């Protein structure tokens with residue numbers, strides 16, 4: 415049984431990050447540690463998580479010319495990350511170069527996940543940067559391009575999961591933020607799904623931050639989320655989630 419929950423450790427403080435990660439060992443499927451942490455602590459700042467043995471999602475959203483992104487992926491290989499994000503908008507050649515760099519890993523090969531359209535951008539923001547296509551169509555176009563270019567999956571919103579699962583097939587990884595248990599505050603997330611709903615819709619992994627990190631007892635909150643995912647799937651006797659049935 416794979417725990418699909420990656421907890422978003424959104425801090426630049428390595429002491430706080432390690433304290434939180436230590437509490438979550440055995441309660442989550444992995445840790446997502448992103449750009450603010452990387453900029454403050456560098457790749458060497460990730461070494462402290464290795465002893466916990468938790469899968470690591472290095473969410474740094476690389477975007478540059480192919481040669482530079484390939485070099486960045488190579489520089490990240492010593493982290494032994496399970497996932498690294500890159501922007502699909504960098505184009506097919508950039509994604510292929512990144513995939514080739516990842517394939518040269520001598521240890522664990524990091525899976526590359528594409529970022530399509532940032533959810534912070536609405537249709538008018540996209541138009542202002544010259545993207546007139548319908549947002550959903552643009553997400554689908556970039557997801558397929560990512561797949562064709564050798565990426566392992568994409569990050570997508572809960573609202574996109576059903577369509578992208580059908581479009582990209584059963585093996586393409588869908589890493590899904592915007593997840594809220596019914597007992598948690600939505601915060602600034604607008605189009606949310608519960609963990610169970612997202613898994614049943616076809617999400618491969620869930621990114622969950624504040625419902626865990628902001629809880630009085632993060633380990634208890636993480637356990638509750640995991641229990642809800644697995645109990646609900648089995649109770650419904652549905653096998654489409656692939657996580658427990």
Ligand code: C5P
Nearest residue numbers: 422424533591592603621622623624625
């Ligand atoms: O605290 P919360 O569960 O909202 O955190 C979600 C995490 O997923 C944050 O690290 C956030 O940056 C990230 N994320 C997101 N929406 C996206 C892409 C990433 O919330 N579309």
